[in-house]
Amino acid sequence: MRYLFLGAGAVGGTIGGRLHQSGHDVVLVARGPHLTALRKDGLRLTTPDGTHQLPVPAIGGPEEIELTPDDVLVLAVKTQHSAELLDQWAPRPVAGGGTAAERLPLVCAQNGVENERLALRRFARVYGMCVWLPSTHLEPGRVSAAGSPRSGMLHLGRYPQGTDNLAHRISADLAASFFDSPVTDRVMDWKYAKLLGNLANALEAVAGPIDGELRSQVWQRVQAEGEAVLAAAGITHPSVDEQHATRGDRVTLVPLDGEQRAGGSSWQSLVRGTGDIEADWLNGEIVLLGRLYNVATPINAALQRLAGTFAREGRPAGSLPEADLAALLDL
Incomplete structure (x- = not known):
């Protein structure tokens, strides 16, 4: 082949x-x-x-x-x-x-x-x-x-x-x-599980690494919206424990000579200045399903908009002010 x-x-x-x-x-x-x-x-x-x-x-x-x-x-x-x-x-x-x-x-x-x-x-x-x-x-x-x-x-x-x-x-x-x-x-079950993890991409791209109390709180809310939407839609997927058990220690990140570990795919899009970003198809998928099944997804919707704005305007990755990030928790 x-x-x-x-x-x-x-x-x-x-x-x-x-x-x-x-x-x-x-x-x-x-x-x-x-x-x-x-x-x-x-x-x-x-x-x-x-x-x-x-x-x-x-x-x-x-x-x-x-x-x-x-x-x-x-x-x-x-x-x-x-x-x-x-x-x-x-x-x-x-x-x-x-x-x-x-x-x-x-x-x-x-x-x-x-x-x-x-x-x-x-x-x-x-x-x-x-x-x-x-x-x-x-x-x-x-x-x-x-x-x-x-x-x-x-x-x-x-x-x-x-x-x-x-x-x-x-x-x-x-x-x-x-x-x-x-x-x-049932490969799509695995892809929906991966989708939940990829909801972090937009957050990392606009606000930087998901560490500290504030970013962790926002991430928990983002993930909770995603879980609620998939449950409402009746979409099954492997649990986090099942995913970890399947991967085990088969794919472990190690330092690369002369290479600094970058962020995820959305972060990389902003760094390369591509002018577009995948948030419409990640966080946006949760927003779409939320509208179809009457589940509120305000933080995913906000991150979808923010990521799109960052890409179109060429704003630096991770440059969202802390005050704007904190405001997401009030949505």
Whole structure:
């Protein structure tokens, strides 16, 4: 199989780079300065076992490659960029007849729970992947992943549910490439559990690390709103204890030589000045479900708005004044 990573940032770069290291056929799809750096020098992947300069092929879009029936598309961008890429790749012809949407599997290696629905509108075979992968992408051509002894844990399954032979083949490739990849017939349960954890992304992005009494209080309220919404919607998910038991000490963060551990994906978006952020699809998912099931979600809604404002206005990550943060508790 050949893996095409539609998105070569922290997640796509790490998974694609590790698969490449293990001898698998990988192509990274990127844009702008990141694409330029990948084409010039390859991918610089820093992990606990060292820094690796990997000559992974990189392209800018579907017009630069001929698709084959053995290709697996891996969508690894933030949700706000999913529809554009899906529209670009779905109609592309595949050798032997048919289109990518008709013939090729597409794996959503992304946070949030909306990407699979977006993909299934266009692609016949969609797989969800719950990405537990501490990784950082702040500079063109460079990605770091601090997990050890495994780089990450990637639950995988068919969407909306079920498993098949391809899921097990992908899982086997990942297991041989520094990942644990349990195959599950209810992958979205794991993705909803991850969603609850990702509600912290916007808080960290605008207010900084979640430490101290004030930030901890806000985080507890954010999480409580999320739990209440999922309960009202009847959405099941693994408990925190079950998640910890599954991961165990398989993905432990360790210091990387020459690398400073950055914040999460939303924090990284603000630092890179991308102009957009994923809060609409994380905290915004809780707000949406709250409106559907008549559950109040004022703090998630406030963080959704704040994160969007920070991204659009280019405000520095973690710069929310303490008084504004404290005001969230009065909502």
